Amino acid sequence: MAHVAGADHPSxxxxxxxxxxxxxxxxxxxxxxxxxxxxxxFLIVLGASLDFANSANxxxxxxxxxxxxxxxxxxxxxxxxxxxxAMFDLPSPYADGSIKYDYTSxxxxxxxxxxxxxxxxxLAITINIAIVSTILGASGAFVLCFFAAxxxxxSRAVRWFVRRxxxxxxxxxxxxxxxxxxxILSIGPISAIIAVWIHTVGALGKLFFEVVExxxxxxxxxxxxxGASWVERVRFAIxxxxxxxxxxxxxLRTEINVxxxxxxxxxxGGGIGEVFSLxxxxxxxxxxxxxxxxxxxxxxxxxxxxxxxxxxxxxxQSFEFGRGAA
Amino acid sequence: MSSVxxxxxxxxxxxxxxxxxxxxxxxxxxxxxxxxxxVVVVYLAFCFAFFNVIPTFVNGNWDRASIYLQDWYSWRAQxxxxxxxxxxxxxxxxxxxxxxxxxxxxxxxxxxxGYTVSFGGSDRLDVTPARVDIHLDGRxxxxxxxxxxxxxxPGAPAAMEQDGNKVMVYFGFEGQAEIRSSQVYIQRRFLxxxxxxFDTQSPFWGRSLPEVAGxxxxxxxxxxxxxNASLALDNFLNNASWQHADILSKLMQTLVMAFxxxxxxxxxxxxxxxxxxxxxxxxxxxxxxxxRVFDFLRSIDMLIWALFFTRAFGPGPIxxxxxxxxxxxxxxxxxxxxALENADDKQREGVKSVGASPVIVQRYGTVPQVxxxxxxxxxxxxxxxxRSATVIGAVGAGGIGLKLLESMKTNxxxxxxxYMVLLILLVVFVFDNVxxxxxxxxxxxxxx
Numbered sequence: 127m128a129h130v131a132g133a134d135h136p137s138x139x140x141x142x143x144x145x146x147x148x149x150x151x152x153x154x155x156x157x158x159x160x161x162x163x164x165x166x167x168f169l170i171v172l173g174a175s176l177d178f179a180n181s182a183n184x185x186x187x188x189x190x191x192x193x194x195x196x197x198x199x200x201x202x203x204x205x206x207x208x209x210x211x212a213m214f215d216l217p218s219p220y221a222d223g224s225i226k227y228d229y230t231s232x233x234x235x236x237x238x239x240x241x242x243x244x245x246x247x248x249l250a251i252t253i254n255i256a257i258v259s260t261i262l263g264a265s266g267a268f269v270l271c272f273f274a275a276x277x278x279x280x281s282r283a284v285r286w287f288v289r290r291x292x293x294x295x296x297x298x299x300x301x302x303x304x305x306x307x308x309x310i311l312s313i314g315p316i317s318a319i320i321a322v323w324i325h326t327v328g329a330l331g332k333l334f335f336e337v338v339e340x341x342x343x344x345x346x347x348x349x350x351x352x353g354a355s356w357v358e359r360v361r362f363a364i365x366x367x368x369x370x371x372x373x374x375x376x377x378l379r380t381e382i383n384v385x386x387x388x389x390x391x392x393x394x395g396g397g398i399g400e401v402f403s404l405x406x407x408x409x410x411x412x413x414x415x416x417x418x419x420x421x422x423x424x425x426x427x428x429x430x431x432x433x434x435x436x437x438x439x440x441x442x443q444s445f446e447f448g449r450g451a452a
Numbered sequence: 453m454s455s456v457x458x459x460x461x462x463x464x465x466x467x468x469x470x471x472x473x474x475x476x477x478x479x480x481x482x483x484x485x486x487x488x489x490x491v492v493v494v495y496l497a498f499c500f501a502f503f504n505v506i507p508t509f510v511n512g513n514w515d516r517a518s519i520y521l522q523d524w525y526s527w528r529a530q531x532x533x534x535x536x537x538x539x540x541x542x543x544x545x546x547x548x549x550x551x552x553x554x555x556x557x558x559x560x561x562x563x564x565x566g567y568t569v570s571f572g573g574s575d576r577l578d579v580t581p582a583r584v585d586i587h588l589d590g591r592x593x594x595x596x597x598x599x600x601x602x603x604x605x606p607g608a609p610a611a612m613e614q615d616g617n618k619v620m621v622y623f624g625f626e627g628q629a630e631i632r633s634s635q636v637y638i639q640r641r642f643l644x645x646x647x648x649x650f651d652t653q654s655p656f657w658g659r660s661l662p663e664v665a666g667x668x669x670x671x672x673x674x675x676x677x678x679x680n681a682s683l684a685l686d687n688f689l690n691n692a693s694w695q696h697a698d699i700l701s702k703l704m705q706t707l708v709m710a711f712x713x714x715x716x717x718x719x720x721x722x723x724x725x726x727x728x729x730x731x732x733x734x735x736x737x738x739x740x741x742x743x744r745v746f747d748f749l750r751s752i753d754m755l756i757w758a759l760f761f762t763r764a765f766g767p768g769p770i771x772x773x774x775x776x777x778x779x780x781x782x783x784x785x786x787x788x789x790x791a792l793e794n795a796d797d798k799q800r801e802g803v804k805s806v807g808a809s810p811v812i813v814q815r816y817g818t819v820p821q822v823x824x825x826x827x828x829x830x831x832x833x834x835x836x837x838x839r840s841a842t843v844i845g846a847v848g849a850g851g852i853g854l855k856l857l858e859s860m861k862t863n864x865x866x867x868x869x870x871y872m873v874l875l876i877l878l879v880v881f882v883f884d885n886v887x888x889x890x891x892x893x894x895x896x897x898x899x900x
Contacts, residue, residue: 172712172715175708175711175712176712178704178705178708178769179705179708179709179712179768179769179770179773180770182701182705182768182769182850183765183766183767183768183769183770183771183850184765184766184767184768184850185764185765185766185768185770187765187770190764190765190766193764194764194765197763197764198764254499254502254503257495257499258496258499258503261492261495261496293881294877297839297876297877297880297881297884298873298877299839299842299843299853299856299873299876300843301842301843301846301853301856301857301860302856302860302869302873305856305857305860305861305869306520306860306866306869309513309516309520309860309863310512310513310514310516310517310520311508311509311511311512311513312508312511312512312513314503314504314508315503316503316505316508316509319503385753385754385755386843388753388755389753389754389755389843389844389847390843392755392759392847393843393846393847393857399755402755402756402759403755403759403847403848406759406760406763407759407763418752418756421752421753421756422751422752425751425752425753426747426751429751
């Protein structure tokens with residue numbers, strides 16, 4: 127387009143080669159303009175977002191930044207051993223009657239002489255919430271997913287309906303379910319379990335039915351030829367193919383749910399999240415660090431264990447893509 | 453499946469010898485599924501006891517549950533008809549849905565004094581200071597009001613009951629009434645959300661939608677200083693009972709948290725992933741260190757980051773952004789460095805062989821291969837962060853999550869909760885589709 131016949135070209139090319147070069151360069155120019163324009167738009171949106179975030183925040187970023195370091199300086203436990211004492215509910219030498227240094231009264235006594243430190247007990251609650259809701263959610267997703275797969279269910283209406291149910295379960299804010307149930311059942315782990323469970327059904331259901339749709343249909347054909355019923359075909363043709371992936375996704379979901387149940391706990395579902403949000407809100411440095419360390423260890427252990435189990439089940443395969451449905 | 457094929461003994465032995473792995477399976481192969489199912493059942497039974505499931509459900513406020521659920525899609529008018537000096541005086545709380553002196557079709561003054569409250573059809577209450585007539589299913593039951601109690605007549609149906617000094621009347625979904633010696637407390641329920649567009653202070657209140665539209669397009673100015681359209685918009689956004697402006701700005705905060713947090717995480721994780729990738733930075737300790745940094749950032753829960761920064765910066769989008777940024781820098785860094793390690797080395801070799809500088813080698817040898825994967829992963833994270841930003845907000849970072857939590861704590865704003873949930877669902881669906889469309893343009897239809 128920008129080619130001018132007969133003009134002296136610096137490249138020393140002639141004729142058709144010059145035309146091609148000119149076209150190439152004009153395309154590169156157009157592309158660069160597009161890139162620059164989109165970067166500019168992007169920066170404007172980003173700048174507006176940052177400005178909006180800063181003005182909406184109760185403390186302004188640059189005003190509060192120096193205090194961040196003050197906060198961190200004041201948030202140092204009296205001695206490193208304090209963290210250890212807070213973790214295992216041992217009496218503190220700094221005890222002055224305030225709950226900041228009162229580690230011992232939270233002990234959960236199992237027998238007269240044996241106790242579980244409170245944070246471990248709360249952590250057990252959180253992990254149990256995660257595991258129970260994953261088991262229940264995976265069962266729900268398992269039942270639903272076959273009805274959403276286009277290679278197993280011919281009726282478009284059924285598939286559409288099941289998929290929309292899953293979408294709503296996935297997108298429905300967990301805190302609303304937890305909050306509604308907390309208003310009915312009073313605050314406690316059960317509302318957290320049900321909230322995480324419902325979300326898990328939606329999230330796993332989507333991943334499950336995609337696995338089912340990618341299954342090889344030849345075994346199914348064989349069973350169909352032998353006169354097997356729908357349930358028998360699903361059981362003997364589809365299930366053996368998809369089960370390893372199902373288990374692997376479920377394990378991945380367990381990792382996510384441990385984090386989710388911690389957060390729901392902080393909103394009012396009980397468990398370690400609630401204890402953590404209380405202790406950080408009251409500036410109990412030692413307790414807070416004790417919980418952070420416990421959570422860090424737990425998350426790393428759960429991640430490593432499930433990664434190891436997944437690798438054993440289906441070999442080395444990255445399932446990070448599954449996080450998108452989280 | 454009528455006839456089972458039979459085989460002779462020799463054939464049977466041959467099959468057994470040829471496929472031993474089919475006929476002689478290990479214990480775990482045979483019973484593994486059953487054993488794990490049994491373990492799961494035992495575990496669930498343990499948790500059932502551990503979490504006190506049955507007592508919790510038995511002690512639940514189930515009568516309130518139906519009210520809360522009805523509040524999602526309907527609203528209650530709750531006037532008190534007080535008996536004062538031989539007259540009936542309606543009294544509304546500050547949350548009343550009607551302006552002073554409004555003509556309420558279902559609650560009309562009676563010619564001889566008192567009020568008649570209609571509960572749909574012929575069901576109604578005729579309230580006078582001395583007597584309340586309950587009209588239910590075509591029959592009438594007079595309730596005498598004495599100085600210290602209301603007395604239910606004998607032979608009243610189950611929908612009415614004497615509860616100490618007061619009489620309760622239930623009209624089903626339409627509402628209920630509590631008749632005392634000093635007042636009649638009425639709850640009248642209607643489908644829909646009350647005053648969703650305009651509150652009682654607005655000049656547009658009580659007008660039908662076409663009427664409002666007509667006023668906005670070509671009506672006499674209600675406020676001489678500005679057009680009706682801008683007045684209507686202002687009244688809508690500043691609706692006192694629904695707080696549209698506040699809710700929309702909180703929703704915007706949540707979206708900004710997810711967007712900025714994911715974007716910053718992408719921008720920081722991008723160069724760091726090159727440091728962590730074994731095939732690009734040829735130093736094992738540096739790779740190892742970088743990967744452990746990613747692991748550390750990832751493993752500290754988003755909750756911890758959120759609470760920490762809420763303590764430092766106060767509630768608002770900044771802690772949310774910081775929480776998402778720190779967690780996702782770790783997660784994206786890990787995913788990016790894995791993608792880089794899987795990239796093809798030949799192209800980098802090619803660029804290197806013509807004498808390009810190290811940065812140019814990465815720019816033209818690696819980035820074109822991995823960019824689609826990077827962008828698609830970031831879009832995934834953006835999508836999922838739009839959802840998690842709600843929860844992070846509830847923990848204290850602000851945004852729609854905190855607003856939701858506040859509305860739920862009052863136990864009276866479930867209609868507002870429903871409104872916010874609808875907004876969130878809408879936004880999540882829109883974002884899902886946008887990010888799906890962008891992703892499939894980037895890496896083809898193969899991705900889900």
